[in-house]
Amino acid sequence: MIETSKRLLIIDDDAGIRSQLKWGFDDFDVYTADNRANAISQFKQYHPSVVTLDLGLPPDEEGESEGFAILYQLISLAPETKIIIVSGSESPINADKAASLGAFHYYPKPINLEQLKQIVEKAYQAYLMAKCKK
């Protein structure tokens, strides 16, 4: 059933980005969330293979704390999920931190659809490979 479909969870507090990414990833089953509670419940419900995660989420829109908190929680829920960090911050500290917490990729904003698509595709392939080996 859903196991075979390509499932993508987009976590972003910007409604425009959410809807446009949904259109951009029309070859995926796209689910969206705009805050932590929402993200966790969507994640638990649909078990997406790839997640794009904006670090700046309410209540800490201008920082990264909420995004990292979600990253930590998702990885502990399902370590095999490929999580792509989409961040407004270009700070290498954040990139390192994301990598150490187990993120698949750190993608700095602004979003370019073609680039992001390639990364998401790569992440999905990696997810499938890991699944096969298992």
Place this chain on the structure above:
Amino acid sequence: MIIEVLSFAVASVLFCLLGLVLFTGQRNNLPKRMLAISALASAAWAGSVTYQAIYGGLISLTLSLELLRSLAWFAFLLVMLRTAYNSTDNVSKRFRITFAGVSLFIIGLIMLAIYRLSGGSFFEVIAGNDVLAGYLLISVGGLVITEQLYRNTPEDHRWALKYFWLAIGSMFAYDFYLYSDALLFQRIDNELWNARGFIHAMVVPLIGVAIKREMQWSLGKSSIDVFISRRIVFHTTTLLAIGIYMILIGFGGYYVREYGGDWGEIAQATFMFGAVVTLFVLIFSGKLRSRVKVLIDKHFFHYKYDYREEWLRIIRTLSVNSDSERLHERAIRSLAQIIDSPGGVLWLKRETGRYEPESWWNMDSIKSRENEDSSFIRFLEEQQFVINLDEFRTDPEVYTRLAILEIPDWLKVIKKAWLVIPLMLKDELHGFVVLAHSPSHHRYFNWEDTDLLKTVGRQVASHIAQNSSARALINARRFEEINRLSAFIVHDLKNMIGQLSLVVSNAAKHKNNPLFIEDAVTTVENSVQKMNKLLSRVKGEVPGDSLVSFDFCSLLEDVVRARSKAGILPIPVLKCRVGPINISADNDRMAANLGHILENAQDATNEDGHITVTLDTRDGFAVLEIEDTGCGMDEKFIKERLFQPFESTKGTMGIGVFQVREYVQKLGGELEVESEPGKGTIFRMLIPLLSDSNVTQSTMSSA
């Protein structure tokens, strides 16, 4: 005869000293002047007795001087008595005193007349019964007045003044004894007479003690304020030292002559010459002189300044809040006013390490800078010395003896410049002040001035440093604000670029799909909204979030419902004990904060535990309690870590309780925590209520 000479000579010298010391004072009030005159009269009389004992003659002078001396003491005692009566408001007695004074004066005149009628030697004149009786009467009168005065001295002054009355009383008492003895045996006892000089001499230290004990006698309004000139004491000390030295030389010379054998005379001459040369060397040694001077100043005198006054004035000058005068000018002024300097310039250290002029007060603006490695700066920093440029010009040794010091050329050019005061901050030279010549303090500048200037320099330095760090803090805050704003702008711009470029990319594929077009329009609209928000924020219109009034209870219902849906156990139970109550806050932020605390509670509590959310009101506050039966926290954790930013038990970087409390405090509320390890935690949030004030306002406006 020798005993007589010695005895009266000592008395004469001591009284003379006392009189001079009293005359050197600054505030010349009547009792003090009278005391000085009495002392000098005594000195003159004793001197004349000495002269008479050695050379004979001068009988008439000696006799009149003794009477004059007595008269002077009487006058002094009467003046004191008057002030004593004044202070006890016994006005009627004043008349009697004046009367007594006049009558005593007349007695003195009669004595003189009697003397003039008789002739012969001193002792013969004295031996006349009537004259003796007169003398006796004077001494009795003196005793009576002294006793009167003592009884009229206020209790609290007796401690100081008793020595006075003791001194003068004993003088008269001895005279009384002497003359009554003479009257009885019809001759003056030689031994008693000879001892008289010593007795009088002994009185002087007693008077000295009295003056020392009460520098300002406050018998009534007049008082004796003995201010001893430093210079007089210095010279007296020098003379005394020379005198002692001479006596020692005398003994030395005598010893050499007695026991020197054939070489006696030559050895004595050589010894004397050597000793005198040594004396001259010592006298003319400037260093020794200045050391002795400082020693005397430091140990024997009251301070030049009233430090309490100075301190109050300095603090007042520094801390006064005036817009017209900048702190730096006030800093210069606080230093200048100590020594009445008419102007000054302040140099401060810059980040480059150079000292640049910062402020001018009544001085031409000077632009000269000084490098931190110049000998001038190093001297100020290491020696922490006030440089007196006048002194440096005449005697550079004083400074260069300590360290290398070259006065910079630009400073030499400033003719007005007088003092350079270091402003030390810890061990660093924060800056320095150059002060202009003071017309009054010019000559009496001493260690006390430099000590005070140095200390005030420190005070000023820390004041300036504190001020500039406060300013730096404000700047840093502004900078932080701008940083935050620009981060926000970059964040939003990236999002807008992202979504618009996504629209463009997606359009290639979906432009014929009406649903996409609809979404695209929404996205563009979203961007426009964002740009408007951004614009208003850049203009500074809306800093942060909005304040709206809403019902707290229904917000809580929403939050609790959202938490229940998250699928984490236990599910919180809400108990609203009040009807709708309004608070003013940002809905979303408040909801996020509450959700955060609830989530923490859920994380801390086992699935079979309980979480109760209770809302109530108390004293104009909405009181929200979130109580769980979780693992709890110990006191140390609450105190040291709970309210710290970026702290969490979960090892993640969630918004901490810190941020929640910050927000609640911003709303005028408070966040409290009660917890016991193993039992659970209560978070209590107090938010000011709106409804009450609304009600009173509306009733007031309707009434």
